[in-house]
Amino acid sequence: xxxxxxxxxxxxxxxxxxxxxxxxxxxxxxxxxxxxxxxxxxxxxxxxxxxxxxxxxxxxxxxxxxxxxxxxxxxxxxxxxxxxxxxxxxxxxxxxxxxxxxxxxxxxxxxxxxxxxxxxxxxxxxxxxxxxxxxxxxxxxxxxxxxxxxxxxxxxxxxxxxxxxxxxxxxxxxxxxxxxxxxxxxxxxxxxxxxxxxxxxxxxxxxxxxxxxxxxxxxxxxxxxxxxxxxxxxxxxxxxxxxxxxxxxxxxxxxxxxxxxxxxxxxxxxxxxxxxxxxxxxxxxxxxxxxxxxxxxxxxxxxxxxxxxxxxxxxxxxxxxxxxxxxxxxxxxxxxxxxxxxxxxxxxxxxxxxxxxxxxxxxxxxxxxxxxxxxxxxxxxxxxxxxxxxxxxxxxxxxxx
Numbered sequence: 001x002x003x004x005x006x007x008x009x010x011x012x013x014x015x016x017x018x019x020x021x022x023x024x025x026x027x028x029x030x031x032x033x034x035x036x037x038x039x040x041x042x043x044x045x046x047x048x049x050x051x052x053x054x055x056x057x058x059x060x061x062x063x064x065x066x067x068x069x070x071x072x073x074x075x076x077x078x079x080x081x082x083x084x085x086x087x088x089x090x091x092x093x094x095x096x097x098x099x100x101x102x103x104x105x106x107x108x109x110x111x112x113x114x115x116x117x118x119x120x121x122x123x124x125x126x127x128x129x130x131x132x133x134x135x136x137x138x139x140x141x142x143x144x145x146x147x148x149x150x151x152x153x154x155x156x157x158x159x160x161x162x163x164x165x166x167x168x169x170x171x172x173x174x175x176x177x178x179x180x181x182x183x184x185x186x187x188x189x190x191x192x193x194x195x196x197x198x199x200x201x202x203x204x205x206x207x208x209x210x211x212x213x214x215x216x217x218x219x220x221x222x223x224x225x226x227x228x229x230x231x232x233x234x235x236x237x238x239x240x241x242x243x244x245x246x247x248x249x250x251x252x253x254x255x256x257x258x259x260x261x262x263x264x265x266x267x268x269x270x271x272x273x274x275x276x277x278x279x280x281x282x283x284x285x286x287x288x289x290x291x292x293x294x295x296x297x298x299x300x301x302x303x304x305x306x307x308x309x310x311x312x313x314x315x316x317x318x319x320x321x322x323x324x325x326x327x328x329x330x331x332x333x334x335x336x337x338x339x340x341x342x343x344x345x346x347x348x349x350x351x352x353x354x355x356x357x358x359x360x361x362x363x364x365x366x367x368x369x370x371x372x373x374x375x376x377x378x379x380x381x382x383x384x385x386x387x388x389x390x391x392x393x394x395x396x397x398x399x400x401x
Contacts, residue, residue: 003018005042007037007039064094066151087106114138127295133149133281136283146281149277153274156353164266168259174379190390200397207389236249247299254300265360267296268356271301273350275288276346286312304322307325
């Protein structure tokens, strides 16, 4: 049974987390044996939708896991025992959640549990993919190489995701700035100028009347606009908290103009790289497909990979299964088919991962190069149109005096 706990660690820091025990007394005893002062222990009830939506705050940053994997690899290569390696890592990591996870793993290893079994209890730090890789490394006796694989893989994923996110931050900032500037213009500047024009009684151009009407709407109905915006945000949040809604939103994500192509290549790179890493570690194809479907982080591709698991289990080739889905490009299908026929699927997937990573890099660089001038021009045109719509009639009035 799982229990949520709040404890004070030996350094005096408050740490929260989850522990598996047969009862609350056993959970308290286990925590106390690890040197913690127990503040509270309570049964873990199923999280509601609101809690699930904000569970990402409990996740360990990927950067911390990358650093930990690289350091563990170095420690194992130096013939340091697993118990000593995890003890050293728990004492030197800066993340409170990861520190407690490593302390718990150390205690579990000391109690005879395997490394993968101990890590499996901490999904906030170690994904299914990570645990499966460690389990494969334990079974093959190549734990040092496995941690190297994981560190290299996570570094590639971290670099890829970070670059994509950073590319999207700037346009999002400019769009939000544009909207704020336009709203301020329509609610503060335009009403004062339009009052002057209306008092003159002259015939206003159609574009000026449109701008004044929009301004009047924002000024007169702003409470309703806020309510509609809040309702829309609430609907999107509700949609993203449900499986069916997440599938719809993930479908939008890869269908967006310009950005959709970028997201699609990002997910394809993740699929190829993930499967190549797992196959290189000796994990069976079916298990590699299953775990990749969990960590791909897009419902469209998750469903494609789950369908591939069923098809492959029924004797069908991966390429034949992929061929049924439009979201998988023909080039990837052809390459996977060649890999299956030649027995070099891992190598082919590695090539595909590198190719799509380059494609993502190129798309991001192109996007960054185009976004700045386009956004600046768009902002200038929008503000210029508003001012022109009001200032031209004012100049006409001044010229007629």
